[in-house]
Amino acid sequence: MLKDLGVKPYVFPMPVLMIATYGEDGKVDVMNMAWGGVCAENMVALNIDEDHKTSENIKKRQAFTLSVADADHIEAADFFGIATGNKMSDKFERSGLTSRKSSRVDAPIIEEFPLTLECKVAEIQHTVYGFRVLGEIVNVLADEKVLDEKGKVDPSKLNAFVFDQFRSGYYAVGEKIGKAWHSGAKLMKK
Numbered sequence: 535m536l537k538d539l540g541v542k543p544y545v546f547p548m549p550v551l552m553i554a555t556y557g558e559d560g561k562v563d564v565m566n567m568a569w570g571g572v573c574a575e576n577m578v579a580l581n582i583d584e585d586h587k588t589s590e591n592i593k594k595r596q597a598f599t600l601s602v603a604d605a606d607h608i609e610a611a612d613f614f615g616i617a618t619g620n621k622m623s624d625k626f627e628r629s630g631l632t633s634r635k636s637s638r639v640d641a642p643i644i645e646e647f648p649l650t651l652e653c654k655v656a657e658i659q660h661t662v663y664g665f666r667v668l669g670e671i672v673n674v675l676a677d678e679k680v681l682d683e684k685g686k687v688d689p690s691k692l693n694a695f696v697f698d699q700f701r702s703g704y705y706a707v708g709e710k711i712g713k714a715w716h717s718g719a720k721l722m723k724k
Contacts, residue, residue, distance in 0.1 A: 542699070543569075543699055544699050544700060545699065546696075546698055546699065546700070547696030547697070547698070547705065547707065548568040548569070548696060548697040548698070548699060549568060549570075549571050549602070549696060549697070550566065550568060550602075550603045550611060550694070550695055550696060550697050550704065551566075551567050551568070551570065551571070551600050551601065551602065551603070552564050552565070552566060552567070552600070552601040552602075552603050552611060552614060552644060552647060553565045553567050553580060553582075553588050553592075553598050553599070553600055554598060554599045554600075554601065554633070554641055554642045554643070554644055555588050555591035555592055555595060555597070555598045555599075555641055555642070556591060556595055556640065556641060556642060557587065557590075557591050557619070558591075558594060561623070561626065562626040562633045562642045562644075563587050563588055563591055563619040563625065563626065564588075564614045564625070564626055564629070564631075564644060565582070565586060565587075565588040565614055565615070565619070566603070566611055566612065566614040566615030567580060567581075567582055568697040568699075569581040569582070570582070573668070576670055576671045577656065577668055577669065577670055577671065578600055578651060578653060578668070578669045578671060579666055579667070579668055579669075580592075580598075580600075580666065580667040580668075580669065581664060581665075581666050582665060582667070583664070583665060584660075584664075584665035585620070586618070586619075586620070587618065587619030587620045588619065589665060589667075592655060592658075592667055593658065595640045595641065596640070596654060596655040597636075597639035597640040597641040597652075597653065597654050597655060598639070598641045598653055598655075598667075598669060599636060599639070599641045599642065599643055599644070599650050599651065599652055599653065600650070600651045600653055600669070601643075601644055601647035601649060601650040601651070602647060602648065602649040602650075602692060602694050603647060603694070603695065604646075604647065604648050604692065604693040604694055604695070605693045605694070605695050605706055606646075606693060607631070607646050607647065608695060608704060610629040610630065610631055610646075612704070613628070613629055614629065631644055631645070631646050632644070632645045632646065633645060636652050638652045638672050638673050639652045639653060639654050639672060641653075643675060648676065648677040648679070648680045648692055648693070649674070649675070649676050649677070649680065649687060649692060650674070650675045650676075651669075651671045651673075651674050652671070652672050652673040652674070652675065653669030653670060653671055653672065654669065654670050654672055655667060655668070655669055655670075656668045656669060656670045679691060680692045680693075689707070689708055689710070690708040690709070690710065691708075692708065693706075693708065694706075694707050694708070695707060
């Protein structure tokens with residue numbers, strides 16, 4: 535029997551994505567974001583509070599990178615969701631991670647994260663539902679260790695994890711249990 539839980543942001547899984555930007559002073563800022571993701575073939579949507587340092591940086595630089603966090607770096611990824619660049623000037627340095635400048639957008643690439651989307655701002659939206667940034671993906675970078683023999687990302691090698699809204703947990707992903715556009719094909723014949 536289904537039980538009524540009321541209005542909750544209960545969707546599972548939620549991606550654990552790292553938004554990386556440069557501040558006015560050129561310092562790297564990284565933020566952990568779960569509310570957002572791909573919204574079109576070459577677009578991402580970031581649903582974040584406007585008072586974040588990251589939001590300020592995006593408005594000024596008109597660029598950001600969006601990385602998939604991996605389980606090997608869960609400590610730093612979670613830290614990026616706890617700490618705020620508005621109050622902690624050495625936030626990125628404390629993580630122990632390294633960065634380099636993107637050659638395509640005015641934003642940093644975090645070397646340790648295995649998959650990074652380089653994005654330029656397409657639109658900034660202020661709505662009754664909040665602050666949203668739409669970014670155009672101009673390139674994707676992947677660590678060779680997560681690629682298969684055909685040069686495509688292998689999710690089982692990505693070592694990604696997801697956020698659970700229910701109990702504030704992180705869960706590993708990677709086991710393939712079906713094939714998209716194939717597993718349900720027999721129902722087409724009914």
